[in-house]
Amino acid sequence: MKLDKKDLLGLEGMSAEAIELILDSAASFKEISERPVKKVPVLRGKTVVNLFFEPSTRTQASFELAEKRLSADTVNISKESSSVVKGETLRDTAENLQAMKIDLIVIRHSAAGAPHFLANLLDASIINAGDGAHEHPTQGLLDIFTLREKLGGLRDRKIVIVGDITHSRVARSNIFGLVTLGARVTLCGPPTMMPPGITRLGVEVEPDLRRAVADADAVNVLRIQLERQKVNLFPSVAEYANLYGVDRHIVARMKPEALIMHPGPINRGVEISQEVADSDRAVILEQVTNGVAIRMAVLYLILEGVQREPSLGEEETAEEVEARSKVV
């Protein structure tokens, strides 16, 4: 099993086998960050550009650490420090980077589809680190990895995603991945933040948070993204916290072993209360630890896949793998 694409643009349409390959690989990569020397030489000589057109601490640091722990050379470019402020287009920026012979671009952009545009334009590999309200595949993968690690498996597990589904690329990537792996996904949030027709993705909608969490195995709490809302979608932050905030009263209705997740950054006291965010149930910092492992796995698998000759699409037989491993 190999990743057969040069890019990771989203989890929509990705096969269960491909997702599981990434998760299994990440489980191995996780150990590297525990070593005294947190570095392996596998991507030595590869150049990766982190092109972030939106602010990020977690995702950008996570990608950069993953790249460095695999020995890739990294360049960070942010919107403010780039020629974008002088009016350079995304296309020109990307083509200039490619002219410097880079191997992979990690891009975050406020416009949905920006990574796809680059993927079609360039020979370099592209990893989507969040495009508008579309997808954030590595966040989806690290959430799923954390769930699988904690729950043992995803099939028939009930995962609740609560918050602003309409504006959430994290929710979309989670939905695509979780549904593919056979989990039952329930979405919860104000009707103004629930895209019409979302049930077509194979999910259920339960507007009452108390009812939604009752038999859940995990609750993934989304950040209220005040910066993405063009109009006020709820009357006040206090009312949102009252109706959709995960606090101890909500936790009291959950199964005792159910997990609390949050992709960060946290608005404490809004979508999640202080005490719940800091409780034993919350695996928020483990998600962050797992994020580095997931990004290492994705970087490795994508750059490894690119090495292959294009004609070799078919799987090797067990004998061939065996024969080859003896030649090493």
Add this chain to the structure above:
Amino acid sequence: MGFRTKSTIMDADQIRRAVKRVAHEIVERNLGVDGVIVVGIRRRGVFLAQRIAECLQNIEDQAVPIGALDITLYRDDFQVKTSNPVVGTTEIQEDIHDKVIVLVDDVLYTGRTVRAALDELIDFGRPKQIQLAVLVDRGHREFPIKADYVGKNVPTSETEIVEVHLTELDGCDEVILGERQS
């Protein structure tokens, strides 16, 4: 590409005896097993390392720590190989500083796997010594690497394939010599 079996080089009894002899040699060379850690190279080296550690415990009545190395990320053929196996987990729980590491693999051939394993081990600390134990040495080295303990030397041609089967993974213990068929 097919595979045709030519002959059985070692059967289960021969493997068992070879592992036992290698364990005795390790004790003899290191004057016991104090400070010795047995580290297997994935996948089959790990099972051989477990067997050697068991023998060492029987001989010296002292538990010997074991570890496992996955060398995928240290291979020198990332640029040329058409595909790689799934990355496995490396497990080195012990502090290897100033210890004697007995590195274990099933077949010693070009020496490239051992080169990668040496590089990976060094990232965990500075052992006093690294020794190499293999079940089969089939020759054709491409690097200046030599085994300290050898279960069996098997002269081969480069077109031949040596396959080690172990009960833990393959259901039986045997070493077979085969040939590639295109």
